[in-house]
Amino acid sequence: MDASTGRDRDFTVVGRALAAPARSAMVGLLMDGTARPAGELARAAGVGAPAASEHLAVLAAAGLVTGRARGRHRYYALAGPEVADALEALGALAVPVPAVGFRRTREADRLAAARFCYDHLAGRLGVGLAEAWVTAGWLADPEDLALTGAGADGLRGLGVDVDGAVAARRPTTRACLDWTERRVHLAGSLGAAVGARFLAAGWVARSSGRGLRLTASGRDLVRDTWGVEPVGGTGIGGTGAPTVVSAASGRA
């Protein structure tokens, strides 16, 4: 309250909300888009139930999460896709963490290869698919990755509930910036539908938390159909390997 001329956007509320390690951990757990009961979040954050309850109240007040009572549990989830997007962008800043040590690097590598971002595919798999579908003419490449007619047919052929996605109130397609690849992947209701289909068809399987493991059938599918190979070999060195085999640059 005060200060100079034009008051800008105030980062205080969301900053305070993310400041506490326990809250940061909770939000990190919810980044996969799932809704989890307060007790589980408390256990994961390493705090007692009362502290967790207050933390969740703070997060809710900041507009980052919402809670819905179901039965005698209370399920908390991220308030919306835009929250996941902003957090994803924030994550791109925090990389300087050295991240040495076996478990951490293995885990970080798995997340970089394929993971769920709120409710859609991300990581090298996500950006690879998005780029391949753009070059294939399934997605128009303006900033929102709009779905083309060919794309609707193609995705329907994969078993994706395209019609349900376009009927949803959310934007059908949106571009979400990836914090590992620094390139966009497909979000929005269609992104969610694609993610759900990949999971239901057994092309990907949840590993730890938001991490995803590409199954054998999924690996074959994405490699043979679109030339995407997100499991870039050793993984040492991280972001290096190119995602798509076929050329994606040049004229659109």
Next chain:
Amino acid sequence: MDASTGRDRDFTVVGRALAAPARSAMVGLLMDGTARPAGELARAAGVGAPAASEHLAVLAAAGLVTGRARGRHRYYALAGPEVADALEALGALAVPVPAVGFRRTREADRLAAARFCYDHLAGRLGVGLAEAWVTAGWLADPEDLALTGAGADGLRGLGVDVDGAVAARRPTTRACLDWTERRVHLAGSLGAAVGARFLAAGWVARSSGRGLRLTASGRDLVRDTWGVEPVGGTGIGGTGAPTVVSAASGRA
């Protein structure tokens, strides 16, 4: 330090950094990409010099700002474009502020119309130009808004230092998500060059802080050349008015 399986990205550091109102105000001031001495930031944030110095040390430790001593002053600026991007994305979350009151709404409206985002044009002007240049074939529309040959010629014709921009170490073009329009505008070294040119040519003028005022010559230029009219009438209602007159949707 602990907790469950795969430790995710940690929002704690940047969260803590943005938590204090004084630090948030300082960062807000630096969002225009300028470098300012510590004393000015202290005055703007309403704290004493010692507190400001410590705040800036915290921000520097979090990797958000960098300080360079020049003479007996010490100039602080955002650490890089990616910081500005992430903060811009964060700003999109904080909108729920009612923002009634004359001065605030007028100022917010000016910022929504045209402003500097770190070092490039943003607001309706920024996204309008980006979209117009995509439809004109100056920019390829993949997520990075890559510069085409025609775009290089066209921008050179406007007096933009295109060659200096491509020679810079930064990425030449990047897409930056706008928090008022929720659409992308042109960032990267080319975005900076465009912004500098617009300022030098007198097409825009700095109003308060990062706000920009479109001059008469600039208004004529963008309207007659690309059909962009960022000064959307009353401004009441904010985001409503379409930015570009010519159709931007449809097939790419």
Next chain:
DNA sequence: ACGACGGTTCGGCGCGCACCGAAACGTCCC
């Protein structure tokens, strides 16, 4: 009806942070 269980609210405790005043350091000006 009762007890078990998950969640929230209420006091209270302790650490940590934000702020300032005083002093030290470095640079510019005369």
Next chain:
DNA sequence: GGGACGTTTCGGTGCGCGCCGAACCGTCGT
């Protein structure tokens, strides 16, 4: 060189936040 000024460092103080234990409310099971 001396003095002024901008900035940082150093102690020290006070408020606020994060945590817990205990108590209170609700739902589920029987």
